[in-house]
Each structure stands twice: as C-alpha cells, then as structure tokens.
Amino acid sequence: MAKKGLSPDALKKAKTxxxxxxxxxxxxxxxxxxxxxxxxxxxYLEAMGQKRSL
Structure with a gap:
C-alpha cells in the first residue's frame, strides 16, 4: 500500500x-x-511497504 501524499509521478517512480x-x-x-x-x-521502498536489505 502506498503512503499518502506521494504525487502521481513519485508514486510511479516508487512502484518502479x-x-x-x-x-x-x-x-x-x-x-x-x-x-x-x-x-x-x-x-520510496519504505512508503510502498517493502522491507529492504540493500
């Protein structure tokens, strides 16, 4: 689930x-x-609920 407040462009980049x-x-x-x-x-990864290990 995406974080509230991301612009449409930011949301697209976050999904990518x-x-x-x-x-x-x-x-x-x-x-x-x-x-x-x-x-x-x-x-972006955090906003999209993705646990990261980078």
Missing amino acids: AVMLYKEKKTAEEIADIIAVGRSTVYR
Whole structure:
C-alpha cells in the first residue's frame, strides 16, 4: 500500500523502484534508472511497504 501524499509521478517512480528492487538491483542502480537520489529510493521502498536489505 502506498503512503499518502506521494504525487502521481513519485508514486510511479516508487512502484518502479519496488519492481527493480525485486529484480535484485542495488539502490544506486535504481536511483540512476529512475533519476532520484539513493535516499529517495529508500524512502520510496519504505512508503510502498517493502522491507529492504540493500
């Protein structure tokens, strides 16, 4: 479930981040692909309820 307050663009990036994370991409790789910072990748994963081990 997505966190309230994410803009439509952020929600799309968050969903993409989760998909890439499940494909075993690193936070750095995900950040490069969706054009955000690594810390934003972590926030997106958390907002989408994804437990992380990056």
